[in-house]
Amino acid sequence: MQIHMSSFSLPTSTPKPKRKPFRPIIASSFSISDQDLQSRGFTQHRSSTDLDLDALNTVFARVGFPRRDLTRIRRALDHSSSLLWLSHSKPGEPVAFARATGDGVFNAVVWDVVVDPSFQGIGLGRAVMERIVADLRGMGIVNIALYAEPRVIGFYRPLGFAADPDGIKGMVFSKKNIINRTS
């Protein structure tokens, strides 16, 4: 691959999301196989083309996430490096969802992992997470991170995630932390 030797500049405008190349997920050891999912009536989707954003917002609300502006959700999905959702009887309506952002080579962060409450407890969250991780690993990314609420730390551990490895802390910027500083 040719590398630019001279100064490397980024385009000033936001690049339009391109059609993603097909990346087969190597299903070596998923806890629920693709056939199992299919036989139970679940369809896997790896693009957001057929996704009903309003239905996604509803699932977010059902699990306690905030509902968000649909235009922004659309933009977030278009700029996620990987996403996966499962539908059941109602096409376009997600029963499980996860997406990841990142630079496509070194780092990725997984966001918005949700399973509709009426479909929880049967392994769909695990199914979605295993596939997202496999997809990211297929891109060569090994640094996969996420932010876990206390009650779901136990969910991510058996999936191979460790909290605060070597003392590394997840941190979030808080505008309210900007306090009056005197010189």
Add this chain to the structure above:
Amino acid sequence: MLRSSLVASSSSICQVHLPACHSKSPNNSSYFRQMRDEAPTKMIWREDCSFSRKRRIELCPLKAGFWDSIRSGFLKNNNTQVVETPTSLLEDEEPLPQEIVLLERTQSDGVVEQIVFSSAGDVDLYDLQTLCDKVGWPRRPLSKVAASLKNSYLVATLHSITRLPDAEGTERKQLIGMGRATSDHAFNATIWDVLVDPSYQGQGLGKALVEQLIRALLQRDIGNITLFADSKVVDFYKNLGFEADPEGIKGMFWFPRF
């Protein structure tokens, strides 16, 4: 995770290092007190929960950096000129200029040096490799580094621009710092790979770099700014307004190599 490198590291990709930009104890000399009093105050708006209207609060987020730089870099010459930068954290202000001069100083030989922050992402891959070598980070394939920059939402740089006092005013531009953020362009951003050239550390430049990066992200209406910090730099980021484990939410990594 975030690699924030201000001292040499070992080869682990996940290692991050002590920042040198801590605020030091105040200098009480009259020169510095005068500079401090004359520095313009910066304003931000903050919604106060106990009142229905917004209240102005004075804030000088870059002051510590400026004073650090004055203390460490300027003691030997009297031609210091501290260049003002707009530092209010309004989200509805005019678009930030892509380039901001953080400081300017004249050396005794007449050479003028400017430290410039830029969010334009103009990074020469070989300059970046040299910088990473200086802080001791392991080399990564240039093609991958190029891709990681291209796929980043924001790439911020610090350059030192020196201008010689000769007839042509010859300029030399050197990359001395970098930081980048990935994002979904709507809700979340994660900051990675913050580094400052060791010979420019200790002057508050890492702090200024991250502050400007945050401002640029807030300007683009990204509400959730995150990062993963090595234990040694947690305090550095706390001082910049980051909170570790907010509401008990933990950063987790997939099979980290430790």
